[in-house]
Amino acid sequence: MNLTRLKLPLRGLSVIGLLSMAACSQVGEDMSGLDPNRLSFAMQEVETLQSRGARVWCVPFARNASGIDIFGDARTWWSQAKERFHRTEDPHVGSVMSFTATRSMPLGHVAVVSEVISDREMRVDHANWHRNKVSLGMRVVDVSKDNDWSRVRLESNPGALGSVYPVNGFILPNG
DSSP states (O other): OOOSOEEEOOTTOOHHHHHHHHHHTTTTSOOTTOOHHHHHHHHHHHHHHHHTTOOOOHHHHHHHHHOOOOOSOGGGHHHHHTTTSEEESSOOTTOEEEEOOOSSSTTOEEEEEEEEEETTEEEEEEESSSTTOEEEEEEEEEOOTTSSSSEEEEOSBTTBOOOEEEEEEEEEOOO
């Protein structure tokens, strides 16, 4: 099974089954940076929030899935990470991609890298790109002039890349 993008409200779905399907989509990838227990915990937290009718946000999802213990709006993650975590312009499985705040995205956004496909393409897992949903394995393409991941497009709908978004870079978990 190949999951290019999966948006889920998660009500009534087994987290174990979901993770099994996600694992199938990543055959052959070095998964050493992605902790399946953290992803399972993040998905359980989403399911709990949704069952209570609470909003699902990108920050708690990214923190739970990556282990990068930063709080506050996504727009603050890059600066908060400066002295606490290694920051890079290269994506690594398990790292958090930090989006720059924009007029259309004033709080910024964060997403966890789930697969690096090539030097210009990867997949991410994140929450609230589509309101109150989790998107797993969403395709991301580097469209920056210098191939430095400073500008990306996401496959918001199957087969269609959306707008260009500015990115600060990638925050690596400690350890």
